[in-house]
Amino acid sequence: MHSKLPRIGTTIFTVMSQMAKDFGAINLSQGFPGFDADPKLLELVAHFTTKGFNQYAPMSGIPELREIMAEKTMRCYGFLPDPVEEITIVSGATEAIFCAITAVVDPGDEVILLEPAYDSYEPAVILSGGIPIHVDLKPGEFSIDWEKVRHAVNFKTKALVINTPHNPSGYVWTEEDLKQLASLVRDRDIYVISDEVYEHITFDGRTHFSLVGHEELREKTFVCGSFGKTFHVTGWKIGYCIAPKDLMAEFRKVHQFVTFSTVTPIQYALAEYLKDAAHYEGVSSFYEKKRDFFFEGLKKTGLEIIPAQGSFFQMAYFGHLSKISDRELAERMTQQLKVACIPVSSFYHDKQDPKFIRFCFAKEEDELEEALNRLQGLSKIL
Ligand SMILES: Cc1ncc(COP(=O)(O)O)c(C=O)c1O
Structure with missing residues (x-):
């Protein structure tokens, strides 16, 4: 059948979340909070x-x-x-x-x-x-x-x-x-x-x-x-x-x-x-604590990071560590380190790869801590 959206497949969020499930990884890929509402x-x-x-x-x-x-x-x-x-x-x-x-x-x-x-x-x-x-x-x-x-x-x-x-x-x-x-x-x-x-x-x-x-x-x-x-x-x-x-x-x-x-x-x-x-006025400080906690831990992995100014995402640059694609890195991280993230190339129509990955830090602190522990092994998978 003729497709009005021929270039659109399953979104990377679905792909990475499924992979996180399949490999028992902590899912820091899709943008949803890991805790309940008030x-x-x-x-x-x-x-x-x-x-x-x-x-x-x-x-x-x-x-x-x-x-x-x-x-x-x-x-x-x-x-x-x-x-x-x-x-x-x-x-x-x-x-x-x-x-x-x-x-x-x-x-x-x-x-x-x-x-x-x-x-x-x-x-x-x-x-x-x-x-x-x-x-x-x-x-x-x-x-x-x-x-x-x-x-x-x-x-x-x-x-x-x-x-x-x-x-x-x-x-x-x-x-x-x-x-x-x-x-x-x-x-x-x-x-x-x-x-x-x-x-x-x-x-x-x-x-x-x-x-x-x-x-x-x-x-x-x-x-x-x-x-x-x-x-x-x-x-x-x-x-x-x-x-x-x-x-x-x-x-x-x-x-x-x-x-x-x-x-x-x-x-x-x-x-x-x-x-x-x-x-709603307390939401920024709630997430800022998580951003700080995650940022401090992520710094020790060797990834290059600029602290997020807002949202509940933290991007990280890996181009100085490896020439592999961001997709390959995201897959290795999910399968071997058991932490899922999103390759940033998926946010570009032409899938260009400036060598960034994105983590969602809207998670409980113990989950973030465990993810950070696992990510310390990053150099072993590159
Ligand atoms: C930038 C941006 N816009 C829109 C949405 C979708 O918002 P909603 O779930 O209210 O449709 C999201 C959800 O991830 C988002 O990150």
Whole structure:
């Protein structure tokens, strides 16, 4: 059968997680927490499921959740979106990104993707008949090469997908990055899809600059977020999109026929849980301790590392130790050291291999400690 996505196979996350299982390895590959959510949140979900909140929610999300999200956006980013027309609750950030791309991209439109990139962006562009234009981030810190981005923009450019804090590198956008982006899209009909799923995970005193907090950029931007990432419940697949009214109207036309609406009792639970800002304001320090612990141990393995600025991923460079491919290294690590990670080449459309691997450190400390012990044997497998 003709395939609309001929280059897409099973994702590397599935491959590495399966390999971790097969070889009894500690799975630091896929990005999900190895611990449970706050019991308070779980109790709220139990409460709303047993009290009969189990039928379809309104298409755009329950008003209580949209209202508290508007307040939270004001509190975190200094802008109060209209909860009725500018916020939609969706089934995960992946859905938000898909709907936003589908809403704006026409056949032949170019969409700029910064690589390494999360894997859902490109298929969404292709399914809309768009043309992905890949721009590499600067290997090392993986900051934005604005000169290259400017070069990639032309009259066919319809949108740009950005991600801060960034998966896989952990890079966090600066105010200067926002300024550069604003000047790039000024006076051009270019939309921005801003993937901010790690908005509440930044380290060393860094601030997450949401595009919704930027007066000029928010007029052209779909901000996509995930409750799954913030509250350690990735399996719930629930997220949100914030965009100006006219953009949101188009977004909802797509969302309406992708999922229509999102799981009802969890929306009620989140609306209640979000009333206490400590529930999301404490997430950065929670993960910073894990980042520090993991970073210190990883330093002793011989890998070259720059501490992650945000997200729950730590990248590591191995090019000075070996010429093998990142995929080969990830496989040897899983099979012989019994620690699974992700080869960063899988975040590039052309599978280029700048010799980085990515670890997820959203795990209990004893699991991280055991993984670090095993990784001390790295030189033996190279
Ligand atoms: C950068 C990035 N965007 C989006 C997602 C997906 O978020 P959700 O599970 O809410 O769909 C992930 C999950 O790994 C991610 O890392």
